[in-house]
Amino acid sequence: MSTHARWLMAVLLALALPLDIAPSARAAGPTSESQAIGRTPPRLSYTDGQVSFWRPGAQDWAPAQINTPLAPGDELYTANQGDVELQVGTRAFVRTWGDTQLGLANQEPDFVQFKVTSGHVSLDLRSVDPGHTVELDTPHGAFTIEQPGYYRADVTQDQTSFVTRRGGRASMTPAGGPAVAIEPSEEVVLQGATVQSYVAPDLDTWDRWNYARSDHLQEAVSARYLPPNVYGVDDLDHYGNWRVVPSYGSVWVPEAVPTGWAPYSTGRWIHDPYYGWTWVDTAPWGWAPYHYGRWVFVGGFWAWAPGPVVVRPVYAPALVAFFGAPGISVSIGGPVVSWVALSWGEPVVPWWGAAGFIGEPRWAGWGGPRVVNNTVINRTTVVNVTNITTYNNVSVQNSVVAVHQDHFGGRPVEGARIAQVDVRRLEPVRGPLQVKPDAASFVAAGGRAVRPPEAVLARPVVATRPLASREGVPHGAAERAPALVTVPAPRIVPAPKAAPAESAPPRPAFGPGEAERRRSAAPPHFATQRPEATPAAPGNGARRTEAAPPVPRERAQERPQPPSERRKAEAGPPAPREQVQERSQPTPPADRRKANESVSPPRTVGRPAAAPPPQRAEAQRPSMRQLPGEPANRLSPGRAEMPGRAEMKPGRPEKGPEAGRPGPESAPPHEKDQR
DSSP, X not given: OOHHHHHHHXXXXXXXXXXXXXXXXXXXXXXXXXXXXXXXXXXXXXXESOEEEEOTTOSSOEEOOTTOBOOTTOEEEEOTTOEEEEEEETTEEEEEEEEXXXXXXXXXXXXXXXXXXXXXXXXXXXXXXXXXXXXXXXXXXXXXXXXXXXXXXXXXXXXEEEEEETXXXXXXXXXXXXXEEEOTTEEEEEETTEEEEEEOOOOOHHHHHHHHHHHHHTXXXXXXXXXXXXXXXXXXXXXXXXXXXXXXEEEEEEXXXXXXXXXXXXXXXXXXXXXXXXXXXXXXXXXXXXXXXXEEEETTEEEEEOOSOOSSOOOOSOOEEEEOSXXXXXXXXXXXXXXXXXXXXXXXXXXXXXXXXXXXXXXXXXXXXXXXXXXEEOTTOOOOGGGOOOOGGGGSTTOOEEEEGGXXXXXXXXXXXXXXXXXXXXXXXXXXXXXXXXXXXXXXXXXXXXXXXXXXXXXXXXESSOOOOSTTSOTTHHHHSOOOXXXXXXXXXXXXXXXXXXXXXXXOOSSSSTTXXXXXXXXXXXXXOOOOOOOOOXXXXXXXXXXXXXXXXXXXXXXXXXXXXXXXXXXXXXXXXXXXXXXXXXXXXHHHHHHHOOSSOOOSSSOOOOOOOOOOTTBOXXXXXXXXXXXXXXXXXXXXXXXXXXXXXXXXXXXXXXXXXXXXXXXXXXXXXXX
């Protein structure tokens, strides 16, 4: 090779070398904004009756608190009069009722794993992202779901039945056999080594309630102002108003908050094994405004500003700035922890995460301007955490919330808040929060709760992957708290392939045998009375369904109202016994409760009415003052809102003047014109 050729090759090698190492250098840098925080945990979005919660490291089972973000290893138990709902996606829900033990076994970016050792679970998955998998582990087999549908599992000590609806497909892997496919509208009963397949039974009370509730949750008006992957959007419709403010765009103003209220003041901090200290608010709307967006004070009102809609919202355990002990005036000594809600465009300084992420200012998931010390900065500007010295919301009266360090995470903030704060001496925390969790920091509510039977807790499940480990429990917490929950190791089976080779087991021969069900009656015509239910043939797996009441013509288009959400006192006469089909296992909660009632007449569907929660005397009524900006939910010209629409939707709390929201006659004149 000539000298010129060698020289040319050396030059090309020198030019190519930096190009080869550049990707490695970028990969070794700080975490990108798109991957800044990570997964969105399942949200405990609804409870009714007795529902218990336990997290590894806690001292005992505690009452479940809505808005609790679940972590792998968490356990839930619904007693005989209990229902619970988990939101696991924008249009995906997991619900249980009556004597059910449910656990979040694992969560990865494209995989979520639940386990149920006893009881009844429904998975209403209106959407499943491509490549994502939901697994439900039971003592008799593991069920793998990769596409939308409605799925239900009923687990007893001896058998597990699994039903698919709305085009849902799944794979079942028993402990001692190959995976089998479960086709749409099919019921598979697994008992020991025996697998039987049937046509999916008719919808019962529980299934219809699930359908109606999910339908309602998809119709939230607030969804137009938020990214599609934010949970808890429907709650914003019922407990606040959207306004348009020139400085911030669309903002949401909560209703009926007490005088002197400030964000992050009605709830408590709990310790999450993945995110560290996490805020759990007790308000029914307290999910989205505390994990996304920013809080602003405008026109004398606190308002939540989600900012411009982004493609991918990023969950945060809380969006606050923490301060150290200086600046707090207290009568007794001791370290103090204080915080304030982040305002428009201010970065969050993570107190959780790995090296290179913790303590670094970030705007992950924020689509608006970036602000530091009331100055708008360029998106490419690197911000040093020491440059952030002031926060805009600190100047608002009562905005800084403070508690003694010993009370942080161990009790609700309402009863431990320190009133006097010298905001001129506040020093921001620029790294991890120096507060160690104890056993009380792993649950969001205090008091005793119903504990599952020991036999239920000790029952192992069949799974395709190991359950989550207990590595999230901080060092020393396990020694301070007794191990009251011991989860047995699962029986691991091979994960089913994308297209299972084994088909569904053959159905029994047609005929009058116990396994077959009689053909259902023809569907009624529109706005006509429904025929009485046809008695079911006695046999294995026969379900019980209720005859629907007559449908008045003027209410034919209304959506069915779920019983546990309406909570009204009226009770109709008991349904005739001959109108009800007999069902072997299990009995819907409404039917079980009707059998137990002896004093008051039972309702055809639903629960006894519950007293509405007491309203705080000092709550501000929105009608007293004019809200900032202009109404956001305007109607088109010449279009009127349907009367009574609020009462038609299932799951919507009763509204009106007594609930802190102005009714049609008490609304301010400028808002009446916009209706």
